[in-house]
Amino acid sequence: xxxxxxxxxxxxxxxxxxxxxxxxxxxxxxxxxxxxxxxxxxxxxxxxxxxxxxxxxxxxxxxxxxxxxxxxxxxxxxxxxxxxxxxxxxxxxxxxxxxxxxxxxxxxxxxxxxxxxxxxxxxxxxxxxxxxxxxxxxxxxxxxxxxxxxxxxxxxxxxxxxxxxxxxxxxxxxxxxxxxxxxxxxxxxxxxxxxxxxxxxxxxxxxxxxxxxxxxxxxxxxxxxxxxxxxxxxxxxxxxxxxxxxxxxxxxxxxxxxxxxxxxxxxxxxxxxxxxxxxxxxxxxxxxxxxxxxxxxxxxxxxxxxxxxxxxxxxxxxxxxxxxxxxxxxxxxxxxxxxxxxxxxxxxxxxxxxxxxxxxxxxxxxxxxxxxxxxxxxxxxxxxxxxxxxxxxxxxxxxxxxxxxxxxxxxxxxxxxxxxxxxxxxxxxxxxxxxxxxxxxxxxxxxxxxxxxxxxxxxxxxxxxxxxxxxxxxxxxxxxxxxxxxxxxxxxxxxxxxxxxxxxxxxxxxxxxxxxxxxxxxxxxxxxxxxxxxxxxxxxxxxxxxxxxxxxxxxxxxxxxxxxxxxxxxxxxxxxxxxxxxxxxxxxxxxxxxxxxxxxxxxxxxxxxxxxxxxxxxxxxxxxxxxxxxxxxxxxxxxxxxxxxx
Numbered sequence: 093x094x095x096x097x098x099x100x101x102x103x104x105x106x107x108x109x110x111x112x113x114x115x116x117x118x119x120x121x122x123x124x125x126x127x128x129x130x131x132x133x134x135x136x137x138x139x140x141x142x143x144x145x146x147x148x149x150x151x152x153x154x155x156x157x158x159x160x161x162x163x164x165x166x167x168x169x170x171x172x173x174x175x176x177x178x179x180x181x182x183x184x185x186x187x188x189x190x191x192x193x194x195x196x197x198x199x200x201x202x203x204x205x206x207x208x209x210x211x212x213x214x215x216x217x218x219x220x221x222x223x224x225x226x227x228x229x230x231x232x233x234x235x236x237x238x239x240x241x242x243x244x245x246x247x248x249x250x251x252x253x254x255x256x257x258x259x260x261x262x263x264x265x266x267x268x269x270x271x272x273x274x275x276x277x278x279x280x281x282x283x284x285x286x287x288x289x290x291x292x293x294x295x296x297x298x299x300x301x302x303x304x305x306x307x308x309x310x311x312x313x314x315x316x317x318x319x320x321x322x323x324x325x326x327x328x329x330x331x332x333x334x335x336x337x338x339x340x341x342x343x344x345x346x347x348x349x350x351x352x353x354x355x356x357x358x359x360x361x362x363x364x365x366x367x368x369x370x371x372x373x374x375x376x377x378x379x380x381x382x383x384x385x386x387x388x389x390x391x392x393x394x395x396x397x398x399x400x401x402x403x404x405x406x407x408x409x410x411x412x413x414x415x416x417x418x419x420x421x422x423x424x425x426x427x428x429x430x431x432x433x434x435x436x437x438x439x440x441x442x443x444x445x446x447x448x449x450x451x452x453x454x455x456x457x458x459x460x461x462x463x464x465x466x467x468x469x470x471x472x473x474x475x476x477x478x479x480x481x482x483x484x485x486x487x488x489x490x491x492x493x494x495x496x497x498x499x500x501x502x503x504x505x506x507x508x509x510x511x512x513x514x515x516x517x518x519x520x521x522x523x524x525x526x527x528x529x530x531x532x533x534x535x536x537x538x539x540x541x542x543x544x545x546x547x548x549x550x551x552x553x554x555x556x557x558x559x560x561x562x563x564x565x566x567x568x569x570x571x572x573x574x575x576x577x578x579x580x581x582x583x584x585x586x587x588x589x590x591x592x593x594x595x596x597x598x599x600x601x602x603x604x605x606x607x608x609x610x611x612x613x614x615x616x617x618x619x620x621x622x623x624x625x626x627x628x629x630x631x632x633x634x635x636x637x638x639x640x641x642x643x644x645x646x647x648x649x650x651x652x653x654x655x656x657x658x659x660x661x662x663x664x665x666x667x668x669x670x671x672x673x674x675x676x677x678x679x680x681x682x683x684x685x686x687x688x689x690x691x692x693x694x695x696x697x698x699x700x701x702x703x704x705x706x707x708x709x710x711x712x713x714x715x716x717x718x719x720x721x722x723x724x725x726x727x728x729x730x731x732x733x734x735x736x737x738x
Contacts, residue, residue, distance in 0.1 A: 093487075093489075093493055093499055093502075093503065093516050093517075093518045093519075094489045094493075094518065094520075094521060095489075095491065095493040095519075095520050095521065096489055096490075096491060097491055097521065097522050097523025097524075097525070097717065098525060098684055098688060099523045099525045099689075100521045100522075100523060100524065102489045102491075102521075103134065103282070104138065104142065105489075106123075106280050106487055106489060107138055107139060107142045108146070110123070110278075110280060111139070111143065111146065111148050111150050111245070111246065112146070113278070114150065114245035115148050115149065115150055115245055118245075119278055120244065120246075120247060120274060120275075120276045120278065121245065121246050121279075122249060122254070122273060122276045122278070122279050122280070123246060123248050123280045123282065124249050124251050124279065124280070125248070125249075125250055125251070125282045126251055126282070126283035126286045126290070126626070127250060127283075127626065128156060128250055130250075130283065131154055131156070131248050131249070131250055132154070134154075134248050134282075135152060135154040150245045150246060151243060151244045151245050151246070152244060152245065152246040152247075152248065153237070153241045153244040153246070153248070154248045154249075155237060155241055155247060155249050155253060156249075156253065157250070157252060157256070158215070158217055158218055158221075159215045159217065160199050160200070160215070161197045161199070161216045161237070162187070162191055162194070162197040162198075162199070162214060162215060162233055163214060163216040163220070163221075163228075163232075163233075163234075164197075164228040164231055164233075165222075165226055165416055166214045166215070166216075166420075167184075167187060167191060167214040169325075169416070171184055171188060173325075180210060183204075183207060183210045184210065184214075186204065186206075187202070187210070187214060190203075194233075196233060196237070197234075198233075199211065199215070212306075213310070216232075216233070218272075219426060219427070220419070220420050220423045221234075222419045225414065226416065238270065238274070241274050247273060247274070249273065251281075251286065251287060251291075251294075252290060252293070253272060253273070254273075254279075254281075256272045256294065257271050257272035257273040258479055259294065259478065261478065261482070262474070262477065267482050276483075277482065277483045277484045277485070278483065278485045279479075279486045280489070281486065281487065281488045282489055282490070283490055284488035284489055284490045284493060284502075285490040285492050285493055285677060285681075286490075287475070287479075287488075288471060288475075291474070291475060292467055292468065295467070295468050295471070295474070296465055296466065296467040296468070297430065297434055298434070298464060298465040299430075299431040299434055299463075299464055300454070300461050300463045300464065301351045301352060301462070302461050304348070304351045304428075304431065305348065305351070307427060308347065309321070310322060310424060311323050311344065312324060312337070312340065312341055319337075322417055322421045322424070323337060323340050323341075323421070324337065325417045326401075326405075326417060326418065326421055329408060329412040329417070330404070330407075330408070330412075336400075336404055339400065340397070340400060340404075343393070343396055343400055344397060346396070346397075347390065347394055347428075350389040350390040350392075350393050353386055354387065354389070354390050354462075355461055355462050357382050357386050358383065358462035358464070359453055359460065359461070359462050360382070361383060361451065362451055362452070362453040362462065365648055366452060366648070367450065367452050367453070367648045367649075367650055368450065368451045369448065369450040369451075369650035369653065369654070370441040371654070371657075372441075372445065376441075379439075383438070384438070384439040387436075387439055388439065390431075391432045394428045394429070394431060394432045394435070395429070397425075397428065398425050398428060401421060401425055402422075402425065405418055405421070405422070434464060437449060437466055438466075444466075446468065446469050446470070447466050447468060447469060448465075448466070448650055448651050448654040449465070449466050450464075450465055450467075450650035450651075451465075452465065467651050469651075469655065470658065471505075471507075472504065472505060472506060472510065473510070474507075475507040475508075476507030476508070476510045476511060477507075479507075480506075480507060480508050480511055481511055486508075488506075488508070491680070491681075491684055492680045492681050492684070493677075494520065495672075495673045495677065495715055496676070496711055496715050497520060499516075499518050501674075502677070503516065523687070523717060525687050525689075525690050526690065527687065527717040527719045528717075528718045528719060528720065529720070530687065530692065530693045530694075531693070531694060531695070531696060531717075532694075532719065532720045532721070532732065532736045533695075533696050533698070533716070533720065533721045533722075534695055534697045534698070534722045534723075534732070534733060535698045535703050535704055535721075535722075536554065536697075536724070536726040536729055537723055537725060538550075538725050539554075539699050539700060539701040539726075540701050541700075541701045541705065542641055542701075542702070548575060548578055548579075550699065551575065551578075551579055551640050551641075552578055552579050552582035554638075554697075554699050554726060555568055555579045555582075555638055555640070555699075556579075556583040556586050556587065557726070557730060558636060558638055558695075558730070559583060559587055559592060559616045559638075560586060560590055560592070561730050561733055561734050561737075562635055562636040562695070562733070563614060564587070564592040564612075564613070564614035564616050565613055565614065565615075565616075565632055565633060565634055565635040565636060566634070566635070566636040566638060567609075567617050567623070567627065567629070567634055567636070567638070567685055568616065568617065568638045568640065569619060569620070569623060569638065569639050569640065569685075570618070570619070570620050571620065571640070571641045571642075571644070571646065572620070572646065573597075573598070573620055575640060575641070576596070576618050576620055579618065579640065580594060580618045583618075587616060591614060592614050593612055593615040593616065594615075594616050594618065595615055595616065595617045595618065596617075597617075597619040597620055597623065602622065605617070606627065609633070610629055610633055613632050613633055624682045624685075625681040625682075625684075625685075628688050629688065630688040630689040631689065631691075634685065634686060634688075635686075635693065635694040635695065635737060636694055636695050636697065636737075637683070637685050637695070637696045637697070638696075638697045639679070639683070639696065639697070639698045639700070640700070641699070642679060642698075642700045643675050643678040643679055644674075644675045645671065645675070652670075652674075655670060656671065672711065675712075676711055676712055676715050679712050683696055683716055694737070695733050695737065696719075697729070720736070
C-alpha cells in the first residue's frame with residue numbers, strides 16, 4: 093500500500109513493473125480505477141507511453157460494465173416493436189446505423205447521447221443475456237471483448253466491475269475460471285481510498301417506486317393505442333385461443349398501486365431530514381401501522397405476478413420457451429423477486445444485525461420519491477476474503493491513504509491488515525511540488541465554530557470577500573447543500589458585479605458544470621460532496637480553494653451512523669476510530685484540488701474554527717504538506733492573500 097502525493101507519478105510507478113512482469117511471465121495484471129475517466133487516461137495515454145518508452149509488446153484492454161455496450165439481440169428486438177413516437181424511432185434508427193460500423197459497441201463511441209430509456213432497452217445486461225443460446229453470440233460485443241481480455245497482458249477496469257467479478261468468485265464461481273473477468277491473481281487498485289465506498293455501493297440492494305415503474309414498463313405499457321413490451325411478445329408465442337395479457341396487466345397494476353402507497357408512507361416518515369433509518373432498538377409500533385403493511389402488500393403483489401408469469405411460461409412448448417423474450421422476462425421477474433426480498437427484510441429489521449436498512453427521499457425536476465436500501469454494515473472481512481487473500485499481488489495506491497502518516501485506519505476498514513502470515517508492505521511518497529513556496533494555507537482565527545450563532549453569516553461574508561480578492565478562479569467546497577445555497581445567494585450580487593461567474597452544483601449536469609468552470613478562469617464553483625475529489629483544474633483555472641467546514645460525515649448518513657454505533661457497541665471510540673480519520677482523509681482530498689501541476693500556485697482557506705481551537709485540529713494540519721500559513725484575522729488574510737497571488 094502506497095500513498096503517493098500529487099505529481100509523484102504513481103501511474104508510471106506501477107505501470108512500469110506491471111507491464112514488464114505481465115509480458116515476461118505471461119500473466120495478466122488487472123488495474124482497477126475509481127472512474128471511467130481514469131480508465132480512459134490509463135488506456136489511451138499512460139499505457140501506450142510506457143509501452144513506447146520501454147519497447148514492450150504489451151496488449152492492453154479496457155473493460156467497462158456491460159451497460160456501456162450495445163446488445164445486438166436487444167436492439168433487434170427493440171426495432172421490431174411498435175414505435176411509440178418519432179423521437180424514439182429516430183434514436184433507434186441512429187443506433188442501428190451506428191451498430192453496423194462500430195467495432196466495440198461502446199456507448200462512448202456514439203456521436204449523440206441517447207435517452208436513458210432507449211439505451212436501457214438496447215444495452216447489454218448480465219441477467220438478460222442468454223449466453224450460448226443467443227442467436228447473435230458470434231457478433232456479440234461483450235463476448236468479443238472477453239476474448240480480447242483473455243489474450244491481454246493488462247486489463248483496465250473500474251472498481252464496480254472488479255467487485256462484480258470478485259463477488260461472483262467469492263460466492264462460488266471460483267478463482268480459476270473466467271467470470272466477469274478472465275482469471276487473474278495480480279491486481280493493482282488505483283484511487284484505493286475509495287474501495288470501501290465502492291464495495292458498499294456494489295453490495296447494497298435497493299428499489300424505488302420509479303424503478304419499479306420502469307421495470308413494469310419494460311414488461312408492458314400502452315400509449316396512443318399501441319400495446320408494447322415483453323409480455324405482448326410472450327402472448328404472441330401462446331396458442332391463438334390464449335391471451336392472459338389482461339390478467340398480467342391487472343397484476344402489474346396492483347404492484348404499481350402498492351408501490352405508490354408504500355412510497356407515500358415512506359416520504360412522510362423521511363420528513364424534512366430526507367432520511368429514515370430502521371435502527372436496532374427503536375420502537376417499531378408506529379411502523380407496524382404506517383410502513384410495514386405497505387412492504388407486505390408490495391411483496392405479496394410481486395410474488396403473485398411472478399407466479400402468474402412463471403405459470404404461463406411453463407405452459408410454452410420447447411420452441412417457444414427457447415425464444416430470447418422468455419429469457420428476458422424471467423430476468424425481470426428475478427429482479428422483482430429481489431425487490432420482494434428487500435420488502436421482507438424491512439419488517440424484520442431487528443434480525444438484520446449485519447445490515448443497514450434505510451429510506452432516502454430523492455427529488456428531480458419537481459418530483460420526489462423514496463429509495464429503500466439494504467446495505468452491508470461492515471466489509472473488512474469480505475474484502476479480506478474476496479480481494480486480498482486470493483491474490484498473489486495486490487498493490488493499493490492513492491494520494492490519501494494515511495492519517496498523519498499512519499495507514500491503520502484505511503488498512504483496518506479494508507481488511508488488508510487481517511491477512512495472516514502476509515504483512516503488507518507500505519510506503520509514503522510525498523509530492524515533489526513546491527507547496528512550501530507555492531501554497532498559502534489560511535485559517536481565520538476569528539472564524540466561529542460551526543455550532544456557534546453567526547457561523548453561516550461568517551462563511552457567507554468570507555466566501556464573497558475571498559473570491560473577490562482572487563478574481564474568481566475559486567472552488568468553494570461545502571459539507572451541506574443548505575450551507576452552499578446560503579453562501580451562493582449571499583455572494584452572487586457582489587461577485588457577478590465584478591464579472592465573476594458563480595456556478596452552483598445542482599444547476600446543471602456535473603460534467604457540464606465542471607467543464608464550464610474549467611473553461612472560464614474567472615468563474616467560481618460552489619460544490620459539495622463529490623467535488624472534494626477527482627477534480628483536476630491546473631493553472632489559473634483554480635487559484636483559490638475554500639473549505640468551508642471540516643468534512644465530518646453528517647449525522648443523517650445512515651450507513652456511517654450504523655458503523656459508528658457498531659464501534660461503540662464493541663467498546664471503541666467512534667469519533668477517534670471512525671469520524672476523525674475519515675474526515676482527515678477527505679480534508680486531504682479537498683486540499684489536493686489546488687496543486688495539480690508543479691507550476692501551480694494558490695491559496696487554501698479553511699473557514700472552520702475547530703481547525704485552530706480544537707486539539708484534534710492538529711491532526712488535520714499535520715496530515716498536509718508544509719505550506720506558507722496565515723492563522724490570523726480575516727482582514728489580514730485578505731491582504732496577505734492579495735500580495736501572495738498578485
